[in-house]
Amino acid sequence: MVKKEKPKRAPWVKNLYSNREYPDNYTDASFLKDLRTNLHVRIYTYPEALAGATVLSNQISCITGFLILYQLLLSDRVTPTTILVPSCGVTGIGYLCYRGRSLSLALLGEDSKTLLTVVFFGYLFSPMLHTLTQAISTDTIYTMTFFVLLANLVFSDYGLDVAMVSKAISLNAAIFGAICLASRLLTSYHAFVLLVEAAVYFVLYPIMTEASWSPVFMVPIFAVCCSALYWISQPVLYLYASTIIFINFICPFIFVRLQQYKFNIHGPWDEAIVEENTDENLDENL
């Protein structure tokens, strides 16, 4: 008696309504064939990572520079005018560089109007701002300032398109920190100068660096901060220098080394990305 051969089962198909002859936990050779790893991943070199880190170092140096000025005003080593006049000069040069060839009398008039308004009201309200947080103890003021300047650092725009970035929070935190510190100074004129410097450091300087930033700029900034801190407090100098070195050299090195372990998984399960309709783009889409 000849044994009948079992009919060969149909090939497995990747759908849910065929494959009756196969067990439910059957895994075909095509399993995970659509798996893709590290799509659109950009591998950064050490110099690129180094250049990217200078943006953060610059922001730390900006805060450090502001605190150096505060310390100089607090200890009365320099008069407020000695700080204000050079600052105005540097700001003027910076403005001319920023505007460049697009500068016109009309534009100059508009900007001057804005500047005068800010300076006038700043000077007018400086006695009030000077006494605003005077009742609060110095320890509390310094603790608050530390946290708000940290917030400034966290929420600053470093050129990344992430949800955490908020220029408004960053700027408000810095100005709030400046107002807190202003109450520790001797006179309302000191407070006015500190607030002007806060505007220069946290409003105008970021506009300038955003327009034209080169990693090389970090060298003179670092040198100036270090030399100033050398005369103010050497422990703070070591802290600042080690922080900048760690962020600017060690972190990029770690980042570059860790890139080899990058394992982004992509496949048909990924959510399709579509442009979300907003009030701004709705009419365009129609």
Added chain:
Amino acid sequence: MRICMASDFFYPSIGGVEEHVYNLSQMLLRLGHKVVVLTHSYGDCNGIRYVTGGLKVYYLPIKVCYNQCILPTAVCNVPMLRAVLLRERVDVVHGHSAFSALAHEALMVGSLLGLKTVFTDHSLFGFADLSAALTNNLLEVNLGMVNHAICVSHIGKENTVLRAKVAKHRVSVIPNAVDTALFTPDPYKRPGNDRINIVVASRLVYRKGIDLLAGVIPRFKNNPNVHFIIVGDGPKRDLLEEIREKTNMQDRVEMVGAVEHAKVRDILVRGHIFVNTSLTEAYCMAIVEAASCGLQVVSTSVGGIPEVLPQSLILLAEPDIDSIYSGILVAIERHRKSGFKTVNPNAANGHLASGDNGRGKRRHRRKVESDESQSIEDSLEAQNIHLKPILCPYRCNEMVETLYNWEDVALRTVKVYNRVIQERSFTTSELVVAVWQHGSWFLVFFVVAHFLMGLLEFWRPRSRVEPARDMQRLPS
């Protein structure tokens, strides 16, 4: 066999997981198994309730934390879960949904009691964002303690194997099903003239691709015979209403709003074409229900959707406006070629007369025979989908019934139960090793839970737990 279904998602809440748990439980009861459902209380709905078919539901007094889920404490509900599992003399604990904290806790308690555990994953996850990373890590830990996992699509299996690092032979693919006796066609409900009704039924949220739909609708501004019926509610409703106003299509875009699941069929049968614009989907019940009602489906080709329906029932499009628009145009053209708008239901083999509204239960469900389904597939795959006219709505319903029915799903699930019952239970040391390998951070919770179980065993031994009395099932 005594089975405990555990999930945060169950009636009175409405959704895909709820439907699945309920229908699977009903079919398992019909097959002679004992089934209890564990879920958290929903407002006044608390304590022990019996629902249709004598299905026993424990609405546990646990507070909801977020999105209908309980707070994932891992240990706080151990005494209650242990008491229920012992009282009901459960053999298999079956957890549903990766989002459900209650399911994960019940599975852990089940493993610690030496019971067999099965987990069904109903959704797809990415790997990049923080919430997905945390959920995946929790799932990895839990599936390390589970005997077997079930996914609703092959893509779902791939996704689960990758994100939970579970052995692929320990994952089965068992799809969802649809009650085709509830989702029956009724061509008389369609407009008799040249008008084409396009139905969209989904939550109006970003994930369901409502932004794509908002881009597709204005393309039909100059097609006066194309009408849209949009069922569902959500944050994107305002967007669709704004589109409707700006394109002056108020008379052609009907916003129905939220509709209870039982009444969805009444709206589906008014349509010719069903459009699904989801951006990700593990299975997509909506397209199967629409196909069961005889609608031509146009859907984005994402996740597990390409696996669900044969070519004659669905037109797949890329998740972009142009592709979906083209798909709808093809579907409209195919409708024009066929003439099922005025088909006589009596002519359809063995179907109910239209007087019954096509909703009466069919007495004899046709068993899913492999040769029958194969012949259907052969006839489908061979045809050129763009040229052939669409199938008769009743034929669509018949096909869907053959491909997806709860009896088949239940029988396949029972096979999984039988398989895990034969496996030996995990020892405590094996569970500790599994937890340590997959997520050492969870070990502290596991140790506390194990210690608590030991304490409860001392305080209230199994022998002293009074078994629950079984309700006699009434003959159906």
